[in-house]
Amino acid sequence: MRYSPRLATVKRSYIREILKATQDPAIISFAGGLPSPDHFPSQAFAEAAHAVLTENGAAVLQYSITEGYPPLREYIARRYADTLGLDVPMEQILITTGSQQGLDLMAKVFLDPGDGVLMERPGYLGAIQAFSLFGAAFDTVDLGPTGVDLAQLEAGLAKKPKLFYAVPNFQNPSGCTYDEPTRREVARLLAGSDTVLVEDNPYGELRFSGTPLPPLRAFAQGACTVLLGSFSKIASPGMRVGWLVADPDLMHKLVTAKQASDLHTSIFTQRVLHRFLTDNDLDAHIAVIRKAYGERCQCMLQAIRASFPEEVRYTEPEGGMFLWVQLPEGLSSERLFQKAIARKVAFVPGHPFYVDGTANSLRLNFSNSTPERIEEGIHRLAECLKELLATR
Ligand SMILES: Cc1ncc(COP(=O)(O)O)c(C=O)c1O
Missing domain, CATH: 3.90.1150.10 (Aspartate Aminotransferase, domain 1)
Structure with missing residues (x-):
């Protein structure tokens, strides 16, 4: 073959x-x-599924728009404001089929064979896979208890990689979290480069000790950043609902790439999830x-x-x-x-x-x-x- x-x-x-x-x-x-x-x-999801199907079965079972179910995008925007004080307009939120799809779309939109991608060392396996498929040439930055090695990051960014992929909260696989000084310095280094930060945050809400910290995006004014989120670890991974936050130009390209991939994330699961979120206390x-x-x-x-x-x-x-x-x-x-x-x-x-x-x-x-x-x-x-x- x-x-x-x-x-x-x-x-x-x-x-x-x-x-x-x-x-x-x-x-x-x-x-x-x-x-x-x-x-x-499970029970709350059963009730949510029953409610959306009986109340609006036709819309729930129909094709839908690529960007995602608007009330769900509004919910995510509001939650960013309430929990992190982040101002994210809902128009900048794209619902994805898990945050893994966010990685795939970023690879599709940015990478040609041989393009540089800077990764944490060790790094998330699913990102290595997603970027490898488009021929990424990897470079790495050591990750330790306070975050990435800043001298290595500066040297890595000097080689002008297209993407820097980071998981600043309770990283998979290491469990490490970037402290605040490291976040500020990473943001400062990125602001002076044209490397796009792909900030993946599926675990941010699962903090059981210490003080919550704002995402890198909050410090990175002037840098191009994409923030990935997911309901997998706070509601259900089987639903396969995540999202990404991107500026309007990039959003346009990501929406085109997503159309080619799957038209849209299942509207049935988006609406069941949204119903679950509005009828229950997520916190x-x-x-x-x-x-x-x-x-x-x-x-x-x-x-x-x-x-x-x-x-x-x-x-x-x-x-x-x-x-x-x-x-x-x-x-x-x-x-x-x-x-x-x-x-x-x-x-x-x-x-x-x-x-x-x-x-x-x-x-x-x-x-x-x-x-x-x-x-x-x-x-x-x-x-x-x-x-x-x-x-x-
Ligand atoms: C760092 C990281 N990013 C993304 C994902 C994929 O998550 P999702 O279920 O949202 O696709 C995982 C899953 O374990 C992960 O650990």
């Missing part, structure tokens, strides 16, 4: 491959990136999720402190769903994975999150396991780590 060479450079999602290996219910899995299903508001729902994830994260950190060998380093997230573990030099997280899976515990080895590969880190998800399973899983992982250290 004469496939496009475009696919040749894109790897299948390593995580999806690992998930296949963790289907056995006996396996304690810290591998997936799944929100907790215990907190899906109260998010507060429940935050509390549960905060407890799960603390439980994982306590178990790690109590049982992991001292040389092992880890992040201590203030929100989100992941933490990141750095093994001592020379220890392979792939070998740890083999041992762990034999003891029925799983995680994601770190290398797919690097565009240039590295072998001694791993990602642990804490949102999708109960505290009891977290304690047991970390205990098993600690045993595997000790064995691995002993044979080094």
Whole structure:
């Protein structure tokens, strides 16, 4: 078959491959990136679906406009004003089929083979995939506990990449968050460049400790920025509803690209979601999720402190769903994975999150396991780590 060479450079999602290996219910899995299903508001969605279908079935089942359901866009604009004090006109909001589609559309609108994309190191795998498909030439900036390395960012921007992709809140995979001085400095550096900032914020509302911070966009006057958002982590990932915020010129191009992709995001799901949001208290729902994830994260950190060998380093997230573990030099997280899976515990080895590969880190998800399973899983992982250290 004469496939496009475009696919040749894109790897299948390593995580999806690992998930296949963790289907056995006996396996304690810290591998997936799944929100907790215990907190899906199924009944409220059932009522919302019933209401929109019975009250306005014809409109809900008809084709709709590419930009998205206007009341939903208004809801998002109002929420930006209420929660972050951000003035975002609804005309600058495009509803997308998950924020993953926002990444795909940005790639379609900006990238030709060989175009530069600056990524965090480690970086979000789905973004690496989306940008790879359009032939991105990646460069990276190290990410640490206070955000990206600013000297590396300045050097990276000097090479004039088309896009800089950043996840400043509780990043996937590391759990790291940019502090305020770093946000200001990133914004200052971007203001002097023509690189477009793609700011991805699916986890921003899942803060369980510390002080909320405004997005980079709030500091980045004069820079070209696109802000991505999602209902996946605060309502339901299966609905596949996200959005992006872009200035009018860019919005026009993104709408054209979206028309070619899917005409519009399902109007049925948009209207059910909107009904859910207007008939229920989203803040109260998010507060429940935050509390549960905060407890799960603390439980994982306590178990790690109590049982992991001292040389092992880890992040201590203030929100989100992941933490990141750095093994001592020379220890392979792939070998740890083999041992762990034999003891029925799983995680994601770190290398797919690097565009240039590295072998001694791993990602642990804490949102999708109960505290009891977290304690047991970390205990098993600690045993595997000790064995691995002993044979080094
Ligand atoms: C950083 C980041 N961006 C985007 C996505 C995709 O989310 P959505 O379900 O909104 O497409 C994810 C999903 O895990 C993510 O971690």
